[in-house]
Amino acid sequence: MKVKTLKDLNIEGKRVFIRCDFNVPKDEFGNITDDRRIRSALQTIRYCIDRDCKIILASHYERPEPGKYEEQYSLAPVAKRLHTLLKIKNEIFMAEDVVGEDAKAKAQKLQAGDVLLLENLRYEAGETVNDEGFAKQLADFADFYINDAFGACHRKHASIHAITKFFDNEHKGAGFLMEKEINFFSRVIENPMRPFIAVVGGSKVSGKLQALNNLLNKVDKLIIGGGMAFTFLKAQGFEVGNSLVEDDLLDEAKNIMDKAKELNIKFYLPVDVVVAPEFSENTIVKFLPTQEIPKGWFGLDIGPASSRLFREALGDARTIIWNGPMGVYEMDRFSKGSIAMSHNIAQTHATTIVGGGDTADVTQRAGDADEMTFVSTGGGASLKLIEGESLPGLDALR
Ligand code: AMP
Numbered sequence: 517m518k519v520k521t522l523k524d525l526n527i528e529g530k531r532v533f534i535r536c537d538f539n540v541p542k543d544e545f546g547n548i549t550d551d552r553r554i555r556s557a558l559q560t561i562r563y564c565i566d567r568d569c570k571i572i573l574a575s576h577y578e579r580p581e582p583g584k585y586e587e588q589y590s591l592a593p594v595a596k597r598l599h600t601l602l603k604i605k606n607e608i609f610m611a612e613d614v615v616g617e618d619a620k621a622k623a624q625k626l627q628a629g630d631v632l633l634l635e636n637l638r639y640e641a642g643e644t645v646n647d648e649g650f651a652k653q654l655a656d657f658a659d660f661y662i663n664d665a666f667g668a669c670h671r672k673h674a675s676i677h678a679i680t681k682f683f684d685n686e687h688k689g690a691g692f693l694m695e696k697e698i699n700f701f702s703r704v705i706e707n708p709m710r711p712f713i714a715v716v717g718g719s720k721v722s723g724k725l726q727a728l729n730n731l732l733n734k735v736d737k738l739i740i741g742g743g744m745a746f747t748f749l750k751a752q753g754f755e756v757g758n759s760l761v762e763d764d765l766l767d768e769a770k771n772i773m774d775k776a777k778e779l780n781i782k783f784y785l786p787v788d789v790v791v792a793p794e795f796s797e798n799t800i801v802k803f804l805p806t807q808e809i810p811k812g813w814f815g816l817d818i819g820p821a822s823s824r825l826f827r828e829a830l831g832d833a834r835t836i837i838w839n840g841p842m843g844v845y846e847m848d849r850f851s852k853g854s855i856a857m858s859h860n861i862a863q864t865h866a867t868t869i870v871g872g873g874d875t876a877d878v879t880q881r882a883g884d885a886d887e888m889t890f891v892s893t894g895g896g897a898s899l900k901l902i903e904g905e906s907l908p909g910l911d912a913l914r
Contacts, residue, residue, distance in 0.1 A: 519698075519913045520689035522563055525660060529628060531570045533658035534560060534691060535675050537667035537893065538575035538594045546588065550880065551597050553667065556893050558601055560664045560691035561631065565604065568628035572657045573598075574614075574637055574675055576668065582641035585613075595633045608633055614640045615653040623657050643674045651678035664691025666698070667894030669909030680912040688913055693893065698910065700890045701901040704869055709834035710736055713866075715826070715857065717742030718840025718874065721765045727839070730904040732775055737782040737833075739826050741818045741842035741853065745786050748773065754806055757791065759815035784829055788819030790843065790850060797847040817843025818853035826860060833866040839902065841874050845881075854878045862887035871898030 536557045541549045548554075557573075564571050580589035595610040602608070609632040611619035622632050637643040642650025651674040655661065661683045663669070668676055680688055690698070714731045716724055721744045731738060740748055743760035750756045751769040776783040789806055791813040792799045803819045804810075818826075822842075830836060838861055842853035855878065861868050862884035870879050870888050873895040879885045892898040900907055 519910060520685065521695045522560060522662060522689060522691055525686065525689050527564060527567055527569055527660050529568045530660055531572065531623075531626070531658040532564050532660045532662060533572045533574065533654065533679075534564070534662045535665045535668070535679075536573055536575045537665035538591060539577055539667065540594065542593070546593060548593055548597055550877075551601070552876070552880075552891075553893050554594060554597050555601060556693045557664055557691070560662065560693060561598075561602065563692070564662075565602075565629045565631070570623075570626035570628065571631045572623055572626075572634065573631060574634045574654065575665065576638045576643065576673070576675075577636045578638075580636060580638050582639065582644075585635070585639055589636050589639070591633055591636050598631070598633070602631075606630060611635055615650065619657075637673075637675050644671075646672050646674050646678045648674075648678045648681070650674045652682055655679050655682035659687060661688040662691045663689075663909055663913060664693045665909070666694045666892070666897050668897070669694070669894070669907040670897040670900045672908045676909040677912050690910070690913055694910075696890075697892055697894065697898070698901075700869060701871075701892070701898060704835055704837065704867065705734060705902065705904075708734070709867065711833050712835040713737040713739065713830060713833045713837075715739045715741070715830075715836065715838040715861065716840050717744065717842045717854070717857075718872070719743040719760060721747045721762055721769060724840065724899070725765070725768060726903040726905075727899055728772055730902065731837075732772065732779060732781060735781060737784065737829055738776060739784040739829060741786055741822070741826070741857065742840050744840070745818070746815055748785055749806055752785075755809050755811060756815060757809045757811055757813040759809065759813075782829070784826060786818040786822035787825055788821040789815040790817035790819055790853070791815050795844075797849055801849060816847075817850040818857075820852075820856075823853055823856040823860065826857065830860055830864055830866075833864050835869075836861050836864060836866045837869045837871065837902070839870075839872045839875055839899065841878050845874070845878050851878075851881070855882045858882035858884045871895070871902065
């Protein structure tokens with residue numbers, strides 16, 4: 517059954533519970549450093565404000581110990597940022613708890629168009645164990661349940677899964693962000709304009725094995741970078757020094773390369789790498805062909821020749837999906853391959869879809885985020901869709 521979206525529901529003047537994903541990065545002083553996830557939720561919230569709803573927002577934030585209300589995990593800074601971004605006169609009410617006295621009292625007092633943000637859902641033990649009792653308490657806040665937390669939809673948690681049991685099909689649905697995320701991924705993966713190219717990087721093959729296997733059945737070209745490239749290079753017989761390698765997956769890597777050949781999918785690995793004698797920013801580096809990685813050294817980024825090769829390969833793309841950085845981009849010295857990949861993808865005329873928190877971060881740093889067709893807010897959830905898996909949060913809305 518098709519998932520209902522906000523526009524299919526008669527929410528006018530009603531109490532609406534919106535599950536958001538406000539799990540935003542903060543610096544050591546508690547400042548929000550990237551508010552993309554909050555901005556992405558605005559469309560849904562504004563739609564409800566304009567329809568005079570009483571709005572109850574809920575999200576998790578990182579991983580606090582349940583039962584302990586530690587300030588560093590509070591959503592209070594999100595309420596402030598939300599107020600700035602929504603540009604509304606009314607304050608955003610911030611509950612001091614999740615389903616306690618304060619949240620209930622504040623929810624009772626809401627007027628049409630008011631917004632209340634509950635505290636971090638994970639302060640309550642029931643959230644991560646999908647507890648029905650806790651979900652019922654959340655459900656009691658509202659007449660309608662809207663899930664707009666794409667980034668959390670791959671988890672069977674109470675506010676994502678169990679809560680949906682307390683709303684019938686006329687009273688639950690997906691928010692606009694969720695609708696956009698799902699549409700982009702399913703449309704692109706199922707029915708891409710060709711050539712369709714996947715660029716996959718990040719740390720390990722194991723984390724993306726299922727995604728790689730699923731992509732093999734869909735793409736025309738597969739470009740591999742990042743730490744995972746070394747398992748493929750080793751499987752081809754290259755010396756990879758101390759680079760990240762999963763020895764137990766060498767056969768699997770060979771299988772993937774064989775299958776690519778069989779299916780006539782063009783398969784690209786880095787032809788040069790940035791290597792260092794230690795995994796550190798303050799060390800010497802060398803730019804070497806992959807044939808010349810010294811024993812004991814670490815491959816920490818793709819080299820300039822690989823960036824040029826990959827740019828050539830991307831030239832005729834009509835659809836590109838990118839998940840995973842090309843190197844240890846968190847360290848400036850090893851970020852050039854990822855930044856170049858971002859520029860290369862942004863400069864194509866293809867539909868470009870970026871998934872995964874790190875990859876989205878790279879495009880942001882490279883100044884390319886606005887040039888991409890779509891940057892997904894959910895890392896794990898978007899990977900699940902690339903793997904061809906369904907999402908518990910989405911299934912629960914059906
Ligand atoms: P993932 O979560 O699997 O997408 O991996 C992202 C992480 O991969 C980032 O933190 C990168 O620092 C890391 N990474 C990328 N390339 C390498 C590499 N050559 N060696 C070690 N780690 C890497």
